[in-house]
Amino acid sequence: MTPGVALLLEQLLNGVQLGVTLFLLAAGLTLVFGIMGVINLAHGSLYMVGAYAAAVTATATGSPWLALLAGLAAAAATGMVVEFVVLRRLYARDHLDQVLATFGLILFFNEGTVLVFGRQPLFVNVPEGLRGAVRVLPGVDYPVYRLLIIAVGLLVALGLYLLIQRTRIGMLVRAGATHREMVRALGVDIRLLYTLVFGLGALLAGLAGLMAGPILSVQVGMGEQILILTFVVVVIGGIGSVRGALFGAVLVGVVDTLLRAYVPGLLRQVMAGSEADALGAGLASMGVYLLMALVLLAKPRGLFPAHA
Amino acid sequence: MTVHRRGLLASGAALGLAPLAASSLARPALAQGAPLKIGMITTLSGAGSYIGADIRDAFQLAMDMEGGKLGGVPVQLMVEDDGLRPGQGKQVAERFMKNERIKLLTGIVFSNVLGAVAPDVLDAGGIYVSPNASPSNLAGKECSKNFWSIAWQNDSLHESAGQLATNLGQKRMFILAPNYQAGRDALTGFKRLYKGTIAGEVYTRLDQTDYAAEMAQIRAAAPDGVYQFHPGGLGIAFLRQYIQAGLMANLPMTLAAPSMDATTLAAVGEAAVGVNLTSHWNSDFPNEPSKRFVAAFQQKFNRLPTFYAQQSFDAALAIGAALKGTGGKVDDTEAFYRAMKPANFESTRGKFSFGPNNHPVQDWWALKVENVAGKPALVTKDRVLTDHGDAYSAQCRF
Numbered sequence: 181m182t183p184g185v186a187l188l189l190e191q192l193l194n195g196v197q198l199g200v201t202l203f204l205l206a207a208g209l210t211l212v213f214g215i216m217g218v219i220n221l222a223h224g225s226l227y228m229v230g231a232y233a234a235a236v237t238a239t240a241t242g243s244p245w246l247a248l249l250a251g252l253a254a255a256a257a258t259g260m261v262v263e264f265v266v267l268r269r270l271y272a273r274d275h276l277d278q279v280l281a282t283f284g285l286i287l288f289f290n291e292g293t294v295l296v297f298g299r300q301p302l303f304v305n306v307p308e309g310l311r312g313a314v315r316v317l318p319g320v321d322y323p324v325y326r327l328l329i330i331a332v333g334l335l336v337a338l339g340l341y342l343l344i345q346r347t348r349i350g351m352l353v354r355a356g357a358t359h360r361e362m363v364r365a366l367g368v369d370i371r372l373l374y375t376l377v378f379g380l381g382a383l384l385a386g387l388a389g390l391m392a393g394p395i396l397s398v399q400v401g402m403g404e405q406i407l408i409l410t411f412v413v414v415v416i417g418g419i420g421s422v423r424g425a426l427f428g429a430v431l432v433g434v435v436d437t438l439l440r441a442y443v444p445g446l447l448r449q450v451m452a453g454s455e456a457d458a459l460g461a462g463l464a465s466m467g468v469y470l471l472m473a474l475v476l477l478a479k480p481r482g483l484f485p486a487h488a
Numbered sequence: 489m490t491v492h493r494r495g496l497l498a499s500g501a502a503l504g505l506a507p508l509a510a511s512s513l514a515r516p517a518l519a520q521g522a523p524l525k526i527g528m529i530t531t532l533s534g535a536g537s538y539i540g541a542d543i544r545d546a547f548q549l550a551m552d553m554e555g556g557k558l559g560g561v562p563v564q565l566m567v568e569d570d571g572l573r574p575g576q577g578k579q580v581a582e583r584f585m586k587n588e589r590i591k592l593l594t595g596i597v598f599s600n601v602l603g604a605v606a607p608d609v610l611d612a613g614g615i616y617v618s619p620n621a622s623p624s625n626l627a628g629k630e631c632s633k634n635f636w637s638i639a640w641q642n643d644s645l646h647e648s649a650g651q652l653a654t655n656l657g658q659k660r661m662f663i664l665a666p667n668y669q670a671g672r673d674a675l676t677g678f679k680r681l682y683k684g685t686i687a688g689e690v691y692t693r694l695d696q697t698d699y700a701a702e703m704a705q706i707r708a709a710a711p712d713g714v715y716q717f718h719p720g721g722l723g724i725a726f727l728r729q730y731i732q733a734g735l736m737a738n739l740p741m742t743l744a745a746p747s748m749d750a751t752t753l754a755a756v757g758e759a760a761v762g763v764n765l766t767s768h769w770n771s772d773f774p775n776e777p778s779k780r781f782v783a784a785f786q787q788k789f790n791r792l793p794t795f796y797a798q799q800s801f802d803a804a805l806a807i808g809a810a811l812k813g814t815g816g817k818v819d820d821t822e823a824f825y826r827a828m829k830p831a832n833f834e835s836t837r838g839k840f841s842f843g844p845n846n847h848p849v850q851d852w853w854a855l856k857v858e859n860v861a862g863k864p865a866l867v868t869k870d871r872v873l874t875d876h877g878d879a880y881s882a883q884c885r886f
Binding site for chain 2: 191197321325326395437440441444462465
């Protein structure tokens with residue numbers, strides 16, 4: 181295999197890995213927005229909560245399994261408490277009130293984390309046995325841990341598909357997204373359903389956060405860095421559609437990674453080195469937003485609109 | 489004319505703010521026997537807060553080791569936090585100079601805060617001694633007789649790393665930095681003394697935390713070595729992913745000192761073993777003043793001093809030497825300049841002198857992260873640059 185092809189394959193894997201992380205965040209966000217009609221800016225905070233809980237547990241106990249449990253439990257519990265205490269009061273309000281309240285939650289979570297853990301980032305090691313790289317194809321080595329993230333993300337996608345398409349809860353979720361009033365009229369406890377959906381979304385955000393912990397540094401504000409891309413994914417995929425979230429996330433992940441990797445190189449063929457690098461970095465960071473604009477031009481409701 | 493107007497405004501403000509005026513009257517700075525006040529503006533909150541704490545503690549330590557004096561002159565250190573906000577730094581400087589009548593200031597960590605504060609201090613006839621930040625404008629065209637840099641001119645950090653990569657025989661380097669002013673300056677500085685070829689030059693995003701795409705590019709370019717400058721948490725994330733990608737084993741990384749201080753090393757741990765960097769000082773320097781400083785610092789604060797602490801300690805010693813020469817007076821800036829310029833103090837660096845633009849002329853050393861008694865530590869190796877000044881002194885005219 182030529183080095184160029186090997187590099188392209190590795191960058192594609194990087195793109196997919198970023199994509200599944202985005203998917204875990206976007207799945208929860210799009211469900212909450214599609215079914216409950218709430219714009220939750222504090223979704224990134226749940227990602228941070230999962231990462232911190234797992235990091236602290238891993239440091240204290242040294243067990244990756246306990247860290248996994250702690251991260252999931254903390255994120256899901258925080259999500260449900262937030263839904264019960266704050267969001268429940270916002271369903272009937274307009275989006276501006278929701279944005280204001282959930283932005284307040286971001287400040288609350290960030291400052292609270294600073295008070296408890298300080299501003300110095302926390303560091304967690306990749307669990308023993310998942311370190312190092314493995315040869316996926318001749319000439320292409322790839323870190324085991326990142327492969328695991330891809331596998332977990334795809335498994336979650338499959339699980340969500342089965343949950344939503346094949347179970348009674350999933351049926352209620354689908355019905356809630358399209359015919360909210362009818363579901364309520366049939367006597368379903370829609371408030372409990374909302375809390376569960378929100379808890380599930382928080383759990384997935386926590387999973388994304390705790391898996392990202394050993395790669396990135398666990399620090400205050402880590403959720404906001406990725407939240408903007410997550411919103412792009414939700415808009416591209418179609419609001420309320422989990423399938424859209426999956427395709428949108430992988431598309432955004434791959435496009436972002438490939439632009440970052442190849443635009444400076446292409447520009448360097450037509451202009452001076454350092455200028456090309458600086459301009460290329462700027463263009464690449466605009467790329468996903470251009471993509472979003474193009475998708476919205478062609479399909480204003482996203483690739484897979486839920487309320488079609 | 490402006491000076492007069494400022495003076496009038498200040499006295500007006502003093503009348504208006506009765507409690508503040510009363511407090512400054514209660515402690516008249518010029519009274520016989522009262523200690524000389526030194527104003528320290530530094531970063532004590534936020535991500536860089538450990539740097540400010542080291543600068544404050546080391547300066548205080550230098551005073552304590554002389555029994556509350558510097559150069560035989562009783563001094564009092566007043567410390568305020570700038571919160572890494574240029575505006576806040578400016579306000580603190582204003583308060584120090586107007587209310588406390590302080591003429592001698594120090595302490596700022598970050599270049600952007602210094603950029604806001606230094607012109608105010610210098611225009612008002614004050615003296616600023618920088619223990620860390622030292623941007624190119626203050627070394628070149630906008631240099632001042634009353635601005636003293638104790639640590640280094642910013643570019644020297646990266647120039648010395650470029651020289652080290654050359655010395656290590658790394659013929660093709662892959663270099664990376666975030667796409668902002670300090671990042672572009674870093675790569676320019678590195679290339680100034682690096683003699684080999686650049687295998688790749690990549691600007692990352694300042695809000696980027698995942699460097700997987702860059703790791704793949706590095707591997708594909710197959711360079712002899714990698715130089716990267718990512719401040720704070722970004723640098724730690726980069727380093728960890730570099731290790732996770734399996735690159736550390738056969739592709740040596742060269743860094744500038746701010747990317748690998750004692751605190752960062754404690755956070756990264758074992759994984760940093762093998763990293764090369766350059767610095768003007770390290771805690772294992774064998775000279776007597778350095779050994780005394782490290783021992784005293786460890787005894788008092790129970791942690792290894794970073795080079796930020798060392799720079800602040802040297803700043804206090806340099807000020808002490810100047811105060812000794814002027815008999816404790818700071819009002820005559822010309823006399824202070826003459827007393828400060830010879831740098832008559834025992835630097836923890838072994839040797840130290842000021843260049844024509846009041847910036848350091850000093851040696852730079854190669855350091856390597858090695859396991860010492862089972863723990864990763866910075867170990868000093870060869871000298872990289874001798875009597876190295878900066879590229880801007882020729883532009884400086886007092």
